Amino acid sequence: MDGRRCDATVVIPARNAAGGIDAQLAALADQRFDGTWEVVVADNGSTDGTGTAALRWTGVLPGLRVVREERPGVNFARNAGARAARGRILAFCDADDEATPSWLGELVAACANADIAGGYLDPTVLNSARMQGSRPANPPDRLPLIMGWLPYATGACMAIRADVFEQLGGFDVTYTGGGGDDVEFCLRAQLAGHTVAFACNAVVHYRLREGLRQIARQQFGYGRADARLLRDFRVHGLTVNTTREAVREWFALIVGATALRDPDRAGLWMCEAAWRIGRLRGSLEQRVWCP
Secondary structure (H helix, E strand, O other): OOOOOHHHEEEEEEEEOOOOHHHHHHHHHHHOOOOEEEEEEEEEEOEEEEEEEOOOOOOOOOOEEEEOOOOHHHHHHHHHHHHOOOOEEEEEEEOOEEOOOOOOHHHHHHOOOEEEEEEEOOOOOOHHHHHHHOOOOOOHHHOHHHHHHHHOOOOOEEEEEHHHHHHHOOOOOOOOOOOOOOHHHHHHHHOOOOOOEEEEEEHHHEOOOOHHHHHHHHHHHHHHHHHHHHHHHHOOOOOOOOOHHHHHHHHHHHHHHHHHHOOHHHHHHHHHHHHHHHHHHHHHHOEEEEE
């Protein structure tokens, strides 16, 4: 594009994703978007040839480039991709998911009236029924709320006006525990007066983690992130449940441990247990009480 600005840049952070990134790039090649756009793959120190795999799509995807970011962490990669972007809108997705054909157009359209837009993560296409039942799904008719407070868009399916992204300094690279980074950005943006909208037709087919251990590790990270978010935003009004409520919920979880004998219910139980343990770990790390 000879250095000229385009309407949108799709930024894909990727680490050791050579075995799965083709499906996402193929999905992006099917986008029905009439504007000018480009794709930037932010290779986050991969050792499996992720960058080379992505570059095979040169000539198929508009303005495809690969940038290298050696510092480990999805936020370092996202920020590196954003720095290389020429789009007025930055659309973020993950390497292991698959965007539906209207995804980019719907996100860009939503950003005409909002500074940040988030779509819907649909888990039904790429995952078995058992895996779908292993964790709560995002609501299909609105953005999720963090602890019942403010809405946020998820990093696997979100768009941000480039000038707003630059003004806010990008994603906070100190969020390194495997969660909370997209939430933190959206909260910081709203507290600065920016708007967040839901683009209901901007759908990504979302790939869940495989296996209970991976699911539990992800949820543990989300729990730790809750404590960090509470530390950073409680002065602005973010609150958590009371100790009494938490004790009741822990008791119900322990009583419900019989779910581990049922393969169809074990995943959801593991999710909640790992998330709650993560909150306790985060409470110790952040010196807050996030039960």
